Every structure is written in C-alpha cells, then in structure tokens.
Amino acid sequence: NAGVMQNPRHLVRRRGQEARLRCSPMKGHSHVYWYRQLPEEGLKFMVYLQKENIIDESGMPKERFSAEFPKEGPSILRIQQVVRGDSAAYFCASSPPDRLAKNIQYFGAGTRLSVL
C-alpha cells in the first residue's frame, strides 16, 4: 500500500497564478481531507470530500479556493490568483469507509507552496 500520495512536493508560484495540488488517497479509502499548515502552527481543517461530493468545506476560504474529488483520479485543491499569504504546507489525509474506523486519518507528505 503506497499510502497517501501528494504531488507536487514543492510548488512555486508568482502572485496571481494558479496552484493545483493533487492527492491520491490510500487504496480502499474513500474519504479525503485537506489541511493547511503555516510554519510552526497546527493543522487547520479546510475541506472534507467523498467521491464526487463535497461534504464539509467550512474551513475553506470563500474566494479563490476550490476542491474536488472526481469519480476517477486524484482529489484536487485549486487556488486561483495566489497571494503571498497562501504560502504554506498543504496536507491531504484519507480515511477508510469502514464505520468502525471513522475519524482515523492518514496523511500524505504534503505540498509546500511558495508564492513569490
């Protein structure tokens, strides 16, 4: 089991460009979560998705940020018109559909976004 895969590991963008972060959950996992981590801070919940559904996006900024988890392919976190304040590490986590294993989340290695 390859674990949760995120790419790219590092992403550099200039202000105003778009950033696309990808996450493939662990095999058999159907729940995906995105978190943002600023330097020396904790993990802040952004969005929770299941296949083709956004379940909870209460942590997502209302503008410029969007997420999807299509029927085929990885989950995508998209940041449009990036600003310097978007610079952070973005982590994806996945959990299995098993009701007994709910809340258990396994993390990917993260994407470190730097906005110049």
Next chain:
Amino acid sequence: GENVEQHPSTLSVQEGDSAVIKCTYSDSASNYFPWYKQELGKRPQLIIDIRSNVGEKKDQRIAVTLNKTAKHFSLHITETQPEDSAVYFCAASIGDYKLSFGAGTTVTVRA
C-alpha cells in the same frame, strides 16, 4: 466548534527521561483522540489513538490517558531517545469525520 488546547508548546528532556504532553478539549461529544508525530519536513504520522470507551492505552514506550470528565488527555513517552525529537500534535474528533488539532508541542531530546 471544538477547541483543542495543547501544552507545553516546547519541551526539552534529557535522553532516558519521560515526556508528557497534555491536551484539553471543549466538545463533550468528542469520542476519538489521536496523536500524531511530525518530523521536520515530513508528514504527520499517527502514533497512537484512544477512543472514549477506554481510559488508557499503551504501545511500547508510548501511552495515552483520557479523562472524559475533565475533558483532557495526555501523551506519555518513557525512556526518551533522540529519535523521539519531533513535533507532536493531539487531536479530538468533531462528529463522525472531522478532527480538530492542537497547536503542537516541539519535543527535543538531549543526548
């Protein structure tokens, strides 16, 4: 919403000594409490977790205790080793799927 507070923010211990990190939570409905270890530049790794139907769980040198009445839980690392140096995060469940994380504790084990 759930508010998780974690203390201390930094902890320095001599190799071989014990380390204790404490967390409090606010939502009495929380029933799952994981701990993650994050080494510099790496992913948070689940090291131990506890559900609300037990008060203590142990895995080799790591143990977690939970006091539901007081709404606090703790991580205990015994016989610390240099490889235990990392940032440790506690978390508490919100509903069936979300986790609320503490701000982290940077543990340094001095050789």
